[in-house]
Amino acid sequence: MDELHAALARSLEGAVLTRDQLTVDHEQNYGRLFQWTPRFVVQPASQKDIVALVAFCRTHTLHLTTRGCAHSQSQLAISRGGVLVDLQSMNRIGALDEDSLTVDVEPGVIWRDLVHRLATRGLVPPVLTNNLGVTVGGTLSMAGIGVASFRYGSQGDNVVELDVVTGSGTTATCSPERTTISSGAHSPAWGRWASSRARGCGFGA
Ligand SMILES: Cc1cc2nc3c(=O)[nH]c(=O)nc-3n(C[C@H](O)[C@H](O)[C@H](O)COP(=O)(O)OP(=O)(O)OC[C@H]3O[C@@H](n4cnc5c(N)ncnc54)[C@H](O)[C@@H]3O)c2cc1C
16 A cells, blocks of 8 residues: 555545556546556545645645646646546535526536536526536636637636635635635745635626
8 A cells, every 4th residue: 555645545535546546537638648647636525625635745745736627638637646636526516696696616517517507597607618518627727718708708707706725735715806815824826726616607697
């Protein structure tokens, strides 16, 4: 048994997969240009897990790579010997506020599932990309540009609040008006983050 695996598994609520438990899907993305094997695939259960994971990776000098549905090319959403965080395990759709037209979602929610949920209330997100089989966290990280963007901007433009875990292990809640840093002693490393919750607005009827 890999001692690092045992220590990591102990520190998280979610699952930690080792090399022998991986499929070829974990080693590739949509582009199929690279086949990289991560040391571990982590399926976090919550933001708390992501915070613990960032701390663990910093302590043990492990590279950490985030992944939604891996509808990316080149070296995105795959990991060579590091920790691949499979955020599809965080796929809860939370409360829908029909007055403010906002909904809480975790980063691994697939857009198609969100569209189905909102359709039951006669609502739809203002901007959808051409592929609904990808995650909210993935498109917010990349672009989130769709045919309606000429009118409503990117999907990111329609987020009213975002909970993030930074590369230094800090958590923060960000909105266009303010950023509240909740924990951690270091200043945030904004280049790398994993969203744990997004609240999108402006759903059209
Ligand atoms: C053929 C093709 C067509 C595309 N068309 C569009 C389009 O119309 N509009 C558009 O906006 N994009 C488009 N893209 C880009 C891309 O597919 C998506 O924007 C996005 O990557 C899909 O989400 P995903 O869940 O597959 O993310 P992934 O591919 O898994 O991840 C994308 C990137 O975001 C990071 N990431 C994933 N989740 C998180 C998270 N929760 N927190 C932090 N980082 C995270 C990953 O590390 C990676 O760098 C296209 C790509 C291809 C190959």
